[in-house]
Amino acid sequence: MKTQKDLKNIELFLLDMDGTIYLGEDVFDGAIDFIKTIIKKNKKYIFLTNNSSKNKFDYINKLHRLGFPADEANIFTSGMAMGIYLNENYKGKKVLLSGTKALEDELRDNYNINLVNEGGDVAVMGFDTELTYPKLRAICDALDSGVPFLATNPDLVCPIENKRYIPDCGSMCIMLENATGRKPTYIGKPSPYMIDILSKELGISKEKIAVIGDRVYTDIASGYNAGALTICVLSGEATLKTIEESKIKPDFIFDSVKDLIDLI
Numbered sequence: 547m548k549t550q551k552d553l554k555n556i557e558l559f560l561l562d563m564d565g566t567i568y569l570g571e572d573v574f575d576g577a578i579d580f581i582k583t584i585i586k587k588n589k590k591y592i593f594l595t596n597n598s599s600k601n602k603f604d605y606i607n608k609l610h611r612l613g614f615p616a617d618e619a620n621i622f623t624s625g626m627a628m629g630i631y632l633n634e635n636y637k638g639k640k641v642l643l644s645g646t647k648a649l650e651d652e653l654r655d656n657y658n659i660n661l662v663n664e665g666g667d668v669a670v671m672g673f674d675t676e677l678t679y680p681k682l683r684a685i686c687d688a689l690d691s692g693v694p695f696l697a698t699n700p701d702l703v704c705p706i707e708n709k710r711y712i713p714d715c716g717s718m719c720i721m722l723e724n725a726t727g728r729k730p731t732y733i734g735k736p737s738p739y740m741i742d743i744l745s746k747e748l749g750i751s752k753e754k755i756a757v758i759g760d761r762v763y764t765d766i767a768s769g770y771n772a773g774a775l776t777i778c779v780l781s782g783e784a785t786l787k788t789i790e791e792s793k794i795k796p797d798f799i800f801d802s803v804k805d806l807i808d809l810i
């Protein structure tokens with residue numbers, strides 16, 4: 547059972563964005579003050595996103611436009627985590643990627659990944675909003691040859707404006723599974739991998755890390771799987787009812803991040 551003292555001891559806050567600090571273009575009341583309070587208390591914060599179709603500068607631009615302080619050190623995407631994962635597990639190997647130009651650039655320029663258009667020693671599926679049939683075919687060929695299969699995130703859909711959505715990486719992987727019988731290892735939430743990396747890189751132990759999000763089965767599950775403190779906010783998807791029905795329970799539930807301002 548976590549207490550308010552555990553909350554006070556948190557040194558690193560890992561925050562989801564959509565549904566947690568804003569919804570689309572609408573900033574939640576108190577969200578900017580919460581981030582400013584983290585800074586004032588000399589604690590750290592990083593926005594964690596499963597979306598591998600954009601790069602960190604797209605997020606920094608949006609956060610700035612909405613009034614949030616953020617620089618490169620404050621953003622961690624599942625695409626960046628993929629770069630680290632590939633270097634830890636498949637250093638120097640040829641990687642066949644189906645992903646956006648932004649993800650390609652991220653992996654090649656920032657993680658020195660050797661990307662190829664066909665063949666490859668590892669197949670990687672991203673949230674590819676620029677997907678084409680030749681890319682699908684190349685991935686199927688690679689999977690059929692038995693190479694390891696990785697994917698950035700298991701989300702089936704990605705919400706866009708006006709309550710609409712677009713198919714996400716998880717849906718593309720189900721198509722590949724139907725075609726090849728292969729299932730990927732997902733790097734993004736609910737895997738603990740992104741949290742494990744940040745804990746190791748920043749030298750902050752898991753008890754001093756809090757994960758804050760609005761989805762129990764991704765945000766809260768990743769924190770739970772990593773052994774971090776978990777905080778579910780009711781400003782987005784989760785409701786008290788869905789939390790009650792879930793096997794995984796957050797350590798704390800608040801209406802919004804505003805409620806945390808006086809508790810950290």
Ligand SMILES: [Mg+2]
Binds near residue numbers: 562563566760761782
């Ligand atoms: Mg969310």
